[in-house]
Amino acid sequence: MSSVASNTVVVLSHHVPYGRITASDFEVKSTGTPSEANLKDHEIIVTPHYVSVDPYMRGRIVGASDSYVPPFGEGKAIDGYGVAKVVASKSAKFAANDVVVGAGIPFVKYSVLNVGPGSHLEHLLQKAQGPLADVPVEWHVGNIGMPSFTAWYGLKEIGKPKKGETIVVSAASGAVGQVVVQLSKLLGLRVVAAAGSDEKVQYLKDTLKADVAFNYKKASSYADALSQACPKGIDIYFDNVGGEFLDAVLEKANTFARIIACGAISQYQVEKGQAYGIQNYSRVIARQLTIQGFIISDYYLSHYAQFVKEISNYVKKGQFTYKLDVTQGLENAPQALVGVLEGKNFGKAVVKVD
């Protein structure tokens, strides 16, 4: 591997504080590949198998300094969750051909990463070892990827589901939602799934076995659709969308209902000052609701191993499936991200690099 112009780098051209992003906010550059000979101590060269394209990345494009993940730099490569191969290493932690997984993987065909003590990647990137050593690489952006873990953690730890309860899941065929639907069924819940196309609704009913699924874009009102779908009210809401749909759920939530505040994709691309104002907040008091937000990256150490064990077991028994929406080629990553933010993906959006 020498420094010839055969590398691909996905760069954010500029921050976009409000409104919709487009592919033209990015630049896909061809550059030279890094040279193994130039590697310093604690550095590795990686090439991704898959990178994960997720709604939270919109927050990193905003550019505000107080986000919970650091903003992408302007004119710099973007990065995210993914699974990559180590091409060369001067780190004691990794060897050539190791599979590494985690956050902080650049959307770059070949990149040099410092993984030494004190580096920002020190705890973000892990070698796929132990029970993770033998799983197919796409599992790391699929069955046991970050959004799947998000679903499992949120449902179990915040949702505290009890058999027979009614759960509502928004963006239900998406990266997180499809896992919530399946786990909820396995736990004996009545599952009401909302999605944004008839095709997704069909999938939710036929394949994921949601008890009720509806196309929220065709609902005359969210409140009516929820009333019809939830004759016994709502006990758990796994919220991926925020905004008006959340407001309607608040109206229909039962006493002691739990709201898992996972995402608010309906609000990520609004224009300045156009955030939807939640009207039914008073229900939080009257119905003794709990609304809890969480950032999954905080729970890898404490919960990830248990998650992998449970999901692997479900997969083995044929009780769990995970639908990927695969975009081929890093150069198409910007369009894939734009699509995710507009709900165009069907299943979990990933980019296959090699």
Next chain:
Amino acid sequence: MSSVASNTVVVLSHHVPYGRITASDFEVKSTGTPSEANLKDHEIIVTPHYVSVDPYMRGRIVGASDSYVPPFGEGKAIDGYGVAKVVASKSAKFAANDVVVGAGIPFVKYSVLNVGPGSHLEHLLQKAQGPLADVPVEWHVGNIGMPSFTAWYGLKEIGKPKKGETIVVSAASGAVGQVVVQLSKLLGLRVVAAAGSDEKVQYLKDTLKADVAFNYKKASSYADALSQACPKGIDIYFDNVGGEFLDAVLEKANTFARIIACGAISQYQVEKGQAYGIQNYSRVIARQLTIQGFIISDYYLSHYAQFVKEISNYVKKGQFTYKLDVTQGLENAPQALVGVLEGKNFGKAVVKVD
């Protein structure tokens, strides 16, 4: 006692779904007093010492059937928390001259109550016995009254305070707020108190020893006032007001902050469709916040005894005080309630009946 026209009954004339109530929405009637001779089994005659006048009562005036407390009947006497004396009894549970405390005490000078098995009062009214037998009657609408218990429960069980954290309390000199401020100081928190008059602010600083207190009506913006008052951000918010102030708190809340959703008095009297829309909901996710509502009546059996023990102990040591705003005479109860909803009370609003 005979059936002569010397009774006083505070009646709600009609439901008021939206907007401000006034004293003219009530009627104070003079009627005959009940006769002991006509008492049936399980009935008692009570006369209140004090009745508690509280913001949640606005919800019972709305008239909607899905409130968490049943609506007041139109043309019927209103009722609430209070402390009363048993005048006559045909119940095995109570004897003449017993002091009874709890919810469901009519705003009526002399009233007949069925306290038998299956009656709605069966679990609402309790005899003041054990550690409650010897406390001054006004404690039951004060030190150990419902709002004080609300403050204690919400702060401890939902707020989960840790020494050194910053708590913000709204309506801080009110029935609930004044207790939150004092308990928070006793628990080693940094207390930032907001109230609606300079006199209240002075009291919060001088008597209740809040670290910072400010008049929110004079703040140029709530966000600026909170930034100034909370250089280390906000770890706990005890919310009695909801609306715009809550929205500003969301903006300044630290990671893992807890929001105790106790009340939303700023929203109880808005006109139809004018509920304030919460804009900063996305912070719930980004900051991993927990917002939890609760209705204190559900926690008497499980927690009230412990609460009384702790508060009594603080009072004994001179570490706890409770300011009552006493209105004399049941006939003035409507105006007292109107005042509470407009923030005119200074301390906990109660009506002294005898």
